[in-house]
Amino acid sequence: xxxxxxxxxxxxxxxxxxxxxxxxxxxxxxxxxxxxxxxxxxxxxxxxxxxxxxxxxxxxxxxxxxxxxxxxxxxxxxxxxxxxxxxxxxxxxxxxxxxxxxxxxxxxxxxxxxxxx
Amino acid sequence: xxxxxxxxxxxxxxxxxxxxxxxxxxxxxxxxxxxxxxxxxxxxxxxxxxxxxxxxxxxxxxxxxxxxxxxxxxxxxxxxxxxxxxxxxxxxxxxxxxxxxxxxxxxxxxxxxxxxxxxxxxxxxxxxxxxxxxxxxxxxxxxxxxxxxxxxxxxxxxxxxxxxxxxxxxxxxx
Numbered sequence: 001x002x003x004x005x006x007x008x009x010x011x012x013x014x015x016x017x018x019x020x021x022x023x024x025x026x027x028x029x030x031x032x033x034x035x036x037x038x039x040x041x042x043x044x045x046x047x048x049x050x051x052x053x054x055x056x057x058x059x060x061x062x063x064x065x066x067x068x069x070x071x072x073x074x075x076x077x078x079x080x081x082x083x084x085x086x087x088x089x090x091x092x093x094x095x096x097x098x099x100x101x102x103x104x105x106x107x108x109x110x111x112x113x114x115x116x117x
Numbered sequence: 118x119x120x121x122x123x124x125x126x127x128x129x130x131x132x133x134x135x136x137x138x139x140x141x142x143x144x145x146x147x148x149x150x151x152x153x154x155x156x157x158x159x160x161x162x163x164x165x166x167x168x169x170x171x172x173x174x175x176x177x178x179x180x181x182x183x184x185x186x187x188x189x190x191x192x193x194x195x196x197x198x199x200x201x202x203x204x205x206x207x208x209x210x211x212x213x214x215x216x217x218x219x220x221x222x223x224x225x226x227x228x229x230x231x232x233x234x235x236x237x238x239x240x241x242x243x244x245x246x247x248x249x250x251x252x253x254x255x256x257x258x259x260x261x262x263x264x265x266x267x268x269x270x271x272x273x274x275x276x277x278x279x280x281x282x283x284x285x286x287x288x289x290x291x
Contacts, residue, residue, distance in 0.1 A: 006231030006234070
C-alpha cells in the first residue's frame with residue numbers, strides 16, 4: 001500500500017515536473033513559425049514570424065509580416081486577390097498571387113498537422 | 118530426479134502464468150483504448166496494463182516482466198490493428214519495467230504506489246520521447262512536465278491495484 005517513501009516519490013515527481021516546466025520555459029505552443037516567400041518557383045526569402053517587417057518582392061508585391069499574422073499589402077496585378085485575401089496566421093496558411101507567380105506561406109518546424117495513435 | 122522434475126514444473130507454471138498475464142494485459146490495453154478520455158493530452162490514460170507487468174515483476178522477476186511487456190504490446194498491436202501505436206507501447210512498457218525493477222532494488226522501503234508512480238512517469242516519458250523522434254519535433258518533449266502530476270495519480274492507482282492483485286495470486290515462484 002502507500003508508504004512514506006511513496007509520498008516522498010509523489011512529491012518529488014510533482015516538484016521536478018513543476019520546476020522543469022517553469023525552468024525550461026518551453027511552452028506547448030512554442031513552435032516557431034517561418035514565413036516562406038516564393039517567387040516564380042524559387043524561394044525568394046525566409047523569415048521567422050517573430051518580428052514585424054515589410055518585404056518588397058521584386059517591386060510587384062509587398063508582404064507585411066508580424067508575429068500575429070502575415071498579409072499582402074500591395075500588388076501590382078489587376079485583380080489583387082492576394083491583397084483581398086487578408087491575413088493568414090496558422091501553419092499551412094498560404095497566399096497566392098497568380099499573375100506575379102508569388103506565394104507566401106507559413107510553415108512550422110514539423111510538417112505534421114496532427115497526430116493520432 | 119524428483120528435484121529436477123519439480124524445477125521444470127515450476128518453470129512450466131511460471132511460463133504459463135506469464136502467458137496468461139500477457140494475454141490479460143493485451144486485452145486490458147485494447148479495452149482501455151476504447152474508453153474515451155476527456156483529458157486532452159496523449160498519455161492521460163490510467164495505464165491499466167502496467168498493473169499486469171508490475172505483478173509479474175514482483176512475483177516472477179525482471180526477465181519475465183520484460184517478456185510480458187513485449188508480448189503484451191505485440192498482441193495488442195495485432196488484435197487492434199493499430200501498428201502505429203506499437204513503438205509507443207513497446208518503449209513505454211519496457212522502459213517502465215526496467216525503471217520499476219531498478220527502483221525496487223535501489224530505493225529501500227518503497228511501496229507499490231511509489232513504484233507505480235515511477236513506472237507510469239517513465240513510461241510516459243519514453244512514449245513522449247518516441248513521439249518526439251517519430252515526429253522529429255523536440256518541442257513535444259515539454260509534455261513530460263505536464264505528465265508528471267498526471268502520472269502521480271495514475272501511477273499510485275495502478276500500483277495499489279497491483280498490490281491487491283498480487284495478494285490474490287497464491288502461487289509465486291519466489
